[in-house]
Amino acid sequence: MKNNRTAYVILGMLSIQPNLSGYELHKAIEENFGSFWGESYGQIYPSLKSLAAEGLIKACQPTPSSKKRRQEYSLTDAGRTCLREWLAQPFQNDPPRNEFMLKLFFGHEAAPGVALMHVREVQRRNRQMLATLEGIETMAREAQSENPKKPYWMLTLGLGLALTRAALDWGESALEQLSAMETEKVQKTQPSEGKPVANQA
Amino acid sequence: MKNNRTAYVILGMLSIQPNLSGYELHKAIEENFGSFWGESYGQIYPSLKSLAAEGLIKACQPTPSSKKRRQEYSLTDAGRTCLREWLAQPFQNDPPRNEFMLKLFFGHEAAPGVALMHVREVQRRNRQMLATLEGIETMAREAQSENPKKPYWMLTLGLGLALTRAALDWGESALEQLSAMETEKVQKTQPSEGKPVANQA
DNA sequence: CGTGGCATGTAAACGGTTACATGATTTA
DNA sequence: TAAATCATGTAACCGTTTACATGCCACG
Numbered sequence: 001m002k003n004n005r006t007a008y009v010i011l012g013m014l015s016i017q018p019n020l021s022g023y024e025l026h027k028a029i030e031e032n033f034g035s036f037w038g039e040s041y042g043q044i045y046p047s048l049k050s051l052a053a054e055g056l057i058k059a060c061q062p063t064p065s066s067k068k069r070r071q072e073y074s075l076t077d078a079g080r081t082c083l084r085e086w087l088a089q090p091f092q093n094d095p096p097r098n099e100f101m102l103k104l105f106f107g108h109e110a111a112p113g114v115a116l117m118h119v120r121e122v123q124r125r126n127r128q129m130l131a132t133l134e135g136i137e138t139m140a141r142e143a144q145s146e147n148p149k150k151p152y153w154m155l156t157l158g159l160g161l162a163l164t165r166a167a168l169d170w171g172e173s174a175l176e177q178l179s180a181m182e183t184e185k186v187q188k189t190q191p192s193e194g195k196p197v198a199n200q201a
Numbered sequence: 202m203k204n205n206r207t208a209y210v211i212l213g214m215l216s217i218q219p220n221l222s223g224y225e226l227h228k229a230i231e232e233n234f235g236s237f238w239g240e241s242y243g244q245i246y247p248s249l250k251s252l253a254a255e256g257l258i259k260a261c262q263p264t265p266s267s268k269k270r271r272q273e274y275s276l277t278d279a280g281r282t283c284l285r286e287w288l289a290q291p292f293q294n295d296p297p298r299n300e301f302m303l304k305l306f307f308g309h310e311a312a313p314g315v316a317l318m319h320v321r322e323v324q325r326r327n328r329q330m331l332a333t334l335e336g337i338e339t340m341a342r343e344a345q346s347e348n349p350k351k352p353y354w355m356l357t358l359g360l361g362l363a364l365t366r367a368a369l370d371w372g373e374s375a376l377e378q379l380s381a382m383e384t385e386k387v388q389k390t391q392p393s394e395g396k397p398v399a400n401q402a
Numbered sequence: 403c404g405t406g407g408c409a410t411g412t413a414a415a416c417g418g419t420t421a422c423a424t425g426a427t428t429t430a
Numbered sequence: 431t432a433a434a435t436c437a438t439g440t441a442a443c444c445g446t447t448t449a450c451a452t453g454c455c456a457c458g
Contacts, residue, residue, distance in 0.1 A: 003416085003417080004416095004417080005300065005303075005417090006417085006418090008303075009303065012303070012306070012307045012310070015307065015310050016307075016310075021437075021438085022437080022438065022439085023436070023437050023438070024437095032306075033302075033303065033306070034297075035297060036297045036298075036299040036302040036303065037297055037298060037299065037302070037303055038296045038297060038298075039418090040418065040419055040420080041419095041437095041438080041439075042418065042419060042420075042421095042439090042440080042441095043417080043418060043419085045438065045439055045440085046439090046440090070436090070437065070438080071437095071438080080310075083307070083310060084310060084311060084312065087304055087307055087308075087310060087311035087312075087315055088311060088312060088315050090319075090322060091300040091301045091303075091304050091319055091322070091323075092300050093300075093301075093326065094298040094299065094300060095239045095446085095447090096235075096236060096237045096238055096239060097237075097238060097239075097295040098237040098238065098295065099206065099292040099293050099294075099295060100292045101234075101237040101238070101357050101360060101361070102206075102209075102210065102213070102234065102237065102238055102292075103288055103292050104353060104356060104357050104360075105213070105233075105234070105353060105354060105357040106213045106216065106217075106284070106288055106353070107288075107350075107352075107353035107356075108349055108350040108352075108353050109213070109216050109217075109281075109284060109285060109288060109350075110285060110288035110289060111285065111288075111289060114288055114289050115353065118291075118292055121291060121292070122292075125294065148309055149308075149309040149310075151309075151378070151382055152305060152306060152307070152308035152309050152316065153306060155305060155308075155375050155378065155379070156302050156305050156306040158371060158375070159302060159305075159368070159371050159375070160302070162367045162368070162370065162371040163364055163367055163368065163371075165367070166363045166364055166366070166367030167360070167363070167364065169363065170359060170360050170363040170364075174356050174359070174360070177352070177356065178356070181352055204444080204445080205444090205445080206445090207445080207446090222409080222410085223409080223410065223411085224408075224409050224410070225409095240446090241446065241447060241448085242409095242410080242411075242447095243411090243412080243413095243446065243447060243448075244445075244446065244447085246410070246411055246412085247411090247412085271408095271409065271410080272410080296418085296419090
């Protein structure tokens with residue numbers, strides 16, 4: 001296991017919520033890390049196999065209460081040690097990939113209105129993201145447990161919120177600038193239509 | 202060509218700066234898009250070949266002034282059209298990958314001081330990023346050209362700046378919280394040493 | 403002349419997604 | 431019983447990085 005972050009995400013998830021199956025891991029990762037990490041089944045299931053083979057997790061039968069047939073896993077001591085070692089390593093900066101920023105940068109090359117459309121869309125997605133994160137925040141506050149892990153979760157959540165809000169603020173002013181710019185451009189290209197009375201056939 | 206964003210990055214770069222070689226493209230992408238996109242030589246050179254084969258770019262001999270032997274490329278009309286079509290498509294959200302946030306989330310599982318170390322490191326990297334972006338901003342302001350592309354560049358730059366500053370602000374308060382939390386933890390684990398007079402042998 | 407950096411490339415390995423296949427369980 | 435959803439998995443494909451190979455040019 002060299003650069004296999006999937007494995008560590010699984011170890012980490014099992015460290016806070018034992019006895020999960022592949023399916024549940026996928027769901028838990030989506031729900032908890034959705035704003036900063038993702039894994040697909042195609043990564044999870046093979047990783048579970050190899051982690052079990054290495055003795056870092058072990059398969060266990062589902063709790064009797066659960067009716068469904070499924071394979072659950074839990075962390076071993078070796079797995080916990082391995083997770084801790086990884087945590088202590090410097091984190092790596094993943095290569096940046098933001099297609100929105102790319103398309104915005106090339107905005108002048110695009111047809112009039114395209115950049116504006118992309119900004120509106122990014123605002124929509126970020127508002128959605130903000131709602132999700134605020135939902136998590138509310139739930140966490142209501143739970144108000146003494147769980148010692150919670151401060152770390154709240155810090156992480158706080159960064160997600162801060163970044164999303166910053167993006168939304170930027171979007172506000174970008175919309176203003178762009179609508180000024182691009183209506184100008186449209187006026188040059190296709191002069192104003194007067195009042196459109198008729199409509200499409 | 203289906204999901205090949207490398208190709209579009211190249212087309213876009215050539216649309217704003219014609220006659221670039223693979224090496225120069227790599228440098229230009231690094232310098233201009235460094236905060237939101239990256240490409241490696243292993244992607245660039247093969248893409249140049251296939252783009253040329255499709256007629257979206259064409260190879261041209263270096264300007265006589267340039268002494269070095271190298272293959273330069275420029276955009277064709279077909280290439281420009283292709284770029285425009287891509288720009289008008291909705292952008293895709295790339296899967297989030299932020300290893301820092303992952304390690305912070307698991308902070309309680311790590312040895313005392315580890316989370317703090319990671320936050321200090323992320324602050325360091327973000328300060329570096331901020332300096333780079335502010336450098337670009339300064340240069341752009343001084344140039345103060347009438348280039349119609351510039352507003353789009355400045356908007357993109359503005360988002361990069363906003364996100365970086367938000368991350369730095371968050372980091373400030375995270376450092377405070379964490380240093381309070383983790384010194385507590387250390388005190389419980391290894392009670393205070395008094396004044397260390399002797400040192401390591 | 404030799405060394406170091408510039409410049410161009412390629413092959414292999416890897417990480418990751420997608421599409422597909424399958425069966426079991428719940429709900430209508 | 432039919433349809434939807436839960437759950438597990440696999441194979442193929444694709445995008446990407448990494449490591450390696452190579453030759454040119456400038457400079458000491």
